[in-house]
Amino acid sequence: MKSFDYVRPATVREAVAAAAEPGAAYLAAGTNLLDLMKAGVTRPNLLVDITHLRDLYHVEDLADGSVRIGALVRNADLAHDRKFARRFPAVAEALLSGASAQLRNAATVGGNLVQRTRCAYFYDVASACNKRSPGAGCDARGGDNRLHAILGWSQSCIATHPSDFCVPLVALDAVVEVDGRAGQREIPLERFHRLPGDAPDHENMLEPGEMIVAVRLPAEAARFAAHGRYLKVRERTSYAFAVVSAGAALRFEAGAIADARLALGGVAMKPWRAREAEQILIGAPAAASLFRRAAETALAEAKPSGDNAFKVELARRVVVRALTLAAAGTPERMPALPGSPFAAVFGVVNHG
Amino acid sequence: MPQSGEGLTAGTPEIFVAFRHIPPAGGCASSIALVEHCMGFSTTLTVNGVKRTLELDDPRVTLLDLLRERLELTGTKKGCDRGQCGACTVIVDGRRINSCLALAISHDGADVLTIEGVTQGDRLHPVQEAFIAHDGLQCGFCTPGQIMSAIGLIHEGHAGDDPERVREGMSGNLCRCGAYQGITEAVLEAQKALEAASRKEVA
Amino acid sequence: MVEIALTQTPAHVRHGSSIGQPLTRRDGVLKVTGAAKYAADHHPPGMLYAVLAVSSIARGRVAFLDVAAAKAHRGVVEVITPANRPVLAQDPDEKTNPFMFRLDLLQSDRVRYANQPIAIVIAQTLEAATEGAVLLSPRYDAEPARVGLDANESFVPAVVGPGFPTEARRGDVEAGLAASTKNIAEAYGTAAQYHNPMEPHAIVAAWDGDTLSIDTPSQGLAMAQGRLAGVFGISPDHIHIRSPFLGGGFGCKGFISGPQVLGAIAARAVGKPVKLVLRREQMYGPVGHRASTRQTLRLGVDGDGKLIALDHHTKTVSSTFDDFFEPASNISHTPYASTAIATSHEAVRADIGTPLFMRAPGEATGSIALESAIDEMAQACGMDPLAFRLKNYAEVEPISGKPFSSKALRECYRQGAERFGWERRPLAPRQMRDRDGLLVGWGVGTATFPALMFAAQAKATLRRDGSGVIEIGAHDMGQGAWTALAQIAADALGLDIDQLEFRSGTSDLPDAGIAGGSAHTATAGMAIHNAGADVVARLADIATNEERSPLFGAGNAGVIARGGRLFRRDDPSRGESYAEIIGRAGRAQIEGHGTSAADQATHSDYAMFAHGAVFAEVKVDPDLGQMRATRVVGAFAAGRIINPRMVRSQLCGGMIWGVSFALHEQAVMDPRSGRPMNANLAEYHVPVNADVPSLEAIVVEESDPYVNGLGIKGVGEIGITGTAGAVANAVWHATGIRVRKFPITLDQLIEPQ
Secondary structure, eight states, X not given: OOOOEEEEOSXXXXXXXXXXXXXXXXXXXXXXXXXXXXXXXXXXSEEEEOTTOGGGGOEEEOTTSOEEEXXXXXHXXXXXXXXXXXXXXXXXXXXXXXXXXXXXXXXXXXXXXXXXXXXXXXXXXXXXXXXXXXXXXXXXXXXXXXXXXXXXXXXTBOOOOOOSTHHHHHHTTOEEEEEETTEEEEEEHHHHBOOOTTOXXXXXXXXXXXXXXXXXXXXXXXGGGXXXXXXXXXXXXXXXXXXXXXXXXXXXXXXXXXXXXXXXXXXXXXXXXXXXXXXXXXXXXXXXXXXXXXXXXXXXXXXXXXXXXXXXXXXXXHHHHHHHHHXXXXXXXXXXXXXXXXXXXXXXXXXX | OOOOOSOOOTTSXXXXXXXXXXXOTTOOOOSOXXXXXXXXXXXXXXXXXXXXXXXXXXXXXXXXXXXXXXSOOTTSOOSOSSSSSXXXXXXXXXXXXXXXXXXXXXXXXXXXXXXXXXXXXXXXXXXXXXXXXXXXXXXXXXXXXXXXXXXXXXXXXXXXXXXXXXXXXXXXXXXXXXXXXXXXXXXXXXXXXXXXXXXXXXX | OOOOOOOOOTTSEEOOSSTTOOOOOTXXXXXXXXXXXXXXXXXXXXXXXXXXXXXXXXXXXXXXOOHHHXXXXXXXXXXXXXXXXXXXXXXXXXXXXXXXXXXXXXXXXXXXXXXXXXXXXXXXXXXXXXXXXXXXXXXXEEOOOOOSTTSSOOBOOSEETTTEESOEEESOHHHHHHHOXXXXXXXXXXOOBOOOOSSOOEEEEEEETTEEEEEOOOSOHHHXXXXXXXXXXXXGGGEEEEOSOOSOOTTTTSSOOHHHHHHHHHHHHHTSOEEEEOOXXXXXXXXXXXXXXXXXXXXXXXXXXXXXXXXXXXXXEEESSXXXXXXXGGGGGSSBOOSSEEEEEEEEEXXXXXXXXXXXXXXHHHHHHHHHXXXXXXXXXXXXXXXHHHHTBOSBOTTTOOBXXXXXXXXXXXXXXXXXXXXXXXXXXXXXXXXXXXXXXXXXXXXXXXXXXXXXXXXXXXXXXXXXXXXXXXXXXXXXXXXXXXXHHHHHXXXXXXXXXXXXXXXXXXXXXXSOTTOXXXXXXXXXXXXXXHHHHHHHHHXXXXXXXXXXXXXXXXXXXXXXXXXXXXXXXXXXXXXXXXXXXXXXXXXXXEXXXXXXXXXXXXXXXXXXXXXXXXXXXXXXXXXXXXXXXXXXXXXXXXXXXXHHHHHHHHHHHHHHHHXXXXXXXXXXXXXXXXXXXXXXXXXXXXXXXXXXXXXXXXXXXSSOTTOBOOOTTTTTTTHHHHHHHHHHHXXXXXXXXXXXXXXXXXXXX
């Protein structure tokens, strides 16, 4: 990799100031950044090491009932935080379905949000990629694109966002807290990631030099604890990215769905919140036919971007299954294979 | 202008720590105009119980390459260098991580345990013994990473005696020879042995 | 002193007790402590680092390399390109025998495949060398890449695999098909695969004048020595190769590769020791792979379900500049009787690296197609797939008519089926679900692999202190050579294993033949066995001719060697230790030699194969298509088992490769650029631990007096054959969907509503 300057700020203020340089990149665990640097995809001049910003390592309960997760909280620590996992089981399950234990031990919440796509043409610097070099073209179109986007894609870019964690977060209306030279601000996670349009290089709403300091789940998000699941379909049992995934959360009152949250992963350059599908679910009792209608709606705009027509049908089925699993109830214990179709936890329900 | 310091330790005033690399012969490509006289990168790591302060002349050195190429601790292996195989697994500040995706200078002050630090004198660790007993290895290249990962997994305490959880928990360590059966059995047995030993200590 | 003639007399028997013991790995402690040194673990003083730059195009030429930019990077010492590569003694494209593969050693700016080495950057640090290679920023004159099985005009190769005939036949398959009661014709496709040992190819090379010392993983030390000698124009005994441990081979370390030779070239160019380690993405191109295939199987049966026609045709692909044609059709020579059998191959050339032997080359690839076709035929006949296989059991080798030297396949079927619970299998597909609603399917496959034997030599020494030494340049890539061969050595010398020093893993020792073809234990083992026989005979000769020895005059009755002592066969109470014999003779040691080779006579009289039966359970999510091989049971008969623990591990490892073949691994090439787009371990899927929750290898007892003096057949590769087909068949049984393109991926199971 290219050499770089390295600074290790002691405060967020200093970090933001340092990262104002063009060619600066924030270094947290580095599990994505270092990989991209080794691939030659990203060649920063300056690494701003934020790992010593102690304030960003906490999970706190706020007065309004929301939960604030510091940007440097490790994926593993969050997933295994009993209190957090009980309240937000779909989020914990999503975290544990991702990557490997080693990567989860190092990777941070903030890093998870800004991780880059796994599209092979993005990673391959010899390929044409509009995300890496605007205007260069998109070699994924017409190439190996079985696993690429079926929603929200454009002629410029058909990549997907690979995060598991972000999917239930989007379903639960998480908010991203950001700090930068213009001060602090908040961005709903649902709007944080941008669809490619004709500027696929512009992946999220961060301004240059802004850093994520926290992700916040609103109080309302905890009301889905009894019926929250994450489902991830992939091509080996573990240590693989999603082909399609979904986070589904339901709240029941008097036998009918009082509130529903649904988002899909692996289908677009952002987690795909299915609000219209949620509306179909509200007020009705759980039923396979209801879930199928919701699935049809959720994927109504889906279009294959290459050799991936199967993903449209698969995504519908993933929605139905995720809703079915959510309706059955959160398991008492995290399954041995989190998020897996082979998790086998029917019948064991968390009454929390 | 910020000065390089010994790094952040408890009690020192918070200072902005900056390191400058030695500019390449062709001139510095950085947009920052002033370039200080080279200081190198001072990094202190406790490796297998031994505190070592290193003057690195290159910020790019990963923890893996530091161990293998500069500290002559070649037990940790490089299988992919991209965090995709687990062969480079070590334990840093009590957690198992892929050392190939850890920048050495970013881990200033860390405690690192590698495969070389696992034996107690000439006594094998229960995990090591179990790997031999259950033949959880063939070519042996992934073995140090498997063992460090197993030690980490047992310490994490989430898998218990459930083989499915152990398999899932060890799935970040590829084994192309296919010794998974023996690996899983070894982890389960070692865990039992360690539990029994700690119960004995408490008693 | 009278020259002692080598004796093969059975008069001097060595009773052993090491062979057959399930000893734990003798290199286990070294490996679990990280003390076992692999090639890249070495750091001779003054060592520099070399990193390869490789081509991103598949065809054309390198037009420009920014050598100045690379050299300007701090720490870069030298850049070697075709423009300044030192002269070699041999043209790397020269091929004087079929086992000499053409190497890319910077002989020109021409590019023949993606990831072909195009330059070497040498630097003081790994970081500098790595970035130096990037800074070369190659520019190319690219030509359109020819990719895939339809890349080009197809042709019939002269030979396939290591030199087999391209076609074979018995009887008339067309007539058989025409006369058949039922017949099927189906096409199956297998993907390109890469060996991906966990250890990337690496070399630490140091020159001392015209002497070259290298640490590098090798499955064929002597051949590597020879190849390097030719390239550099030096004598083979000026080349010293250390390879005590390989981090996996699977065939890709059988011949010295271009990158390894480039490391030696780099060391010569800079006059310092050099370490060159391939990056994982560089493992996809210059070090071999398993080529993709398209196979057509036509089967026909008579009214009783007996095969009367079996036609297996394979189309495969090699590089544009060298030959290796995956001999997939040849699997059909062995497992099933058929009145008429025909096998054939055709090939195309594409802009890819030359394929190479990859664990069960041909056998694995053909097996998944054959076992699928056999199942489809069984289904057409309404027969249980195991019953169909038994019905078509080959009592003699089908095409040649030769008897098998031994064949315990029926027992493998029986034991495996019983352990698996096969009898409860419903005939129809999509009948079984587990309590979570997952579809469950059960499949079977026949496993078979030839019992090969190459040529080797060994040296045996008995020392004055009564201990022994066996020296042989054998190779342990995880199959357990350090252990199993030492067991053979101990028995060969009539010693307990802790009285034995076993030296191996370097080219300075006698040639053990290539560790490939599952033949190493037999090949090296027999050489060791014979060396032991020789040295014991020499020792016995001394004793039986020595008046002061209790063995005096026992020459005709014979002596027995055991536990470091010789005993009279006619009176076992009379004997003495090796130490006493050697000491009295005033010698420091006694030496003996042994060789091994395939016995041509028995090989032409008998068909020699290991056999097995694999039963697999696969669970499939009925809606989502995700699959998991939840239970695999394989029963294998492979003659005499030297170490059951090592053998079980090999068989299980092979079965995992079979699961991988059916469900996971494939190289994905971009059809336009010819570049592998998943040249990494995240997207090129080898199974993870959670993929194979339950594996069992049953070793069926078998004794074969023909295959070699120790009765060993080898188990390294047979595990894949049978398993890949069993898993594929299980997927059909679970879903009712027959997928004929491997690996089976979930999209092939999702039918649009």
